[in-house]
Amino acid sequence: MRVALASLSADPDSRNEDFAAAAPGAAVLLDGAGVGSAETGCTHGxxxxxSTLGSLLLRSITVQPARPLADCLADSIGLVRALHEDTCDLTYRASPTSTVVAVRAGGECWSTSS
Structure with missing residues (x-):
């Protein structure tokens, strides 16, 4: 599988909120979303x-190649939640979110918003 990745920040003066990565047989793309400079309830941003969700998801789908992508994403979301639920208000309406796309070579392709 040949993969080329590129991503630009929506605002040249801001950090890129997207994440893209590939490993043998799999790739993930996350379009991170926030509410501009508004308070998010999350100290991490x-x-x-x-990047944390994308890294954990890519790890999960490569380590467990037979596990459905939706289950890998659910597990990864749970891990990210556990990493910052004690320091951040995860019920805050403007908490960070992301659209997620994941694919396995010769396998399933799946997309959702988290």
């Missing part, structure tokens, strides 16, 4: 959220 959108960049941390999307």
């Amino acid at each position: 959108v960049v941390w959220f999307s």
Whole structure:
């Protein structure tokens, strides 16, 4: 599988909130989303959220190649939640979010918003 990745920040003066990565047989893309400079309830921010979720998801789908992608994402979301539920208000309406796309070579392709 040949993969080329590129991503740009929506605002040239801000950090890129997206995450893209590939490993043999799998790739993930997350389009991180926040509410501009509004309070998020999260001390980590959108960049941390999307990169942490993306890394955990790619790890999960490569380590467990037979596990459904939706289950890998659910597990990864649970891990990210556990990493910051004690320090952040995860019920805050403007908490960081991301659209997630994941694919396995020769396997399933799946997309959702988290």
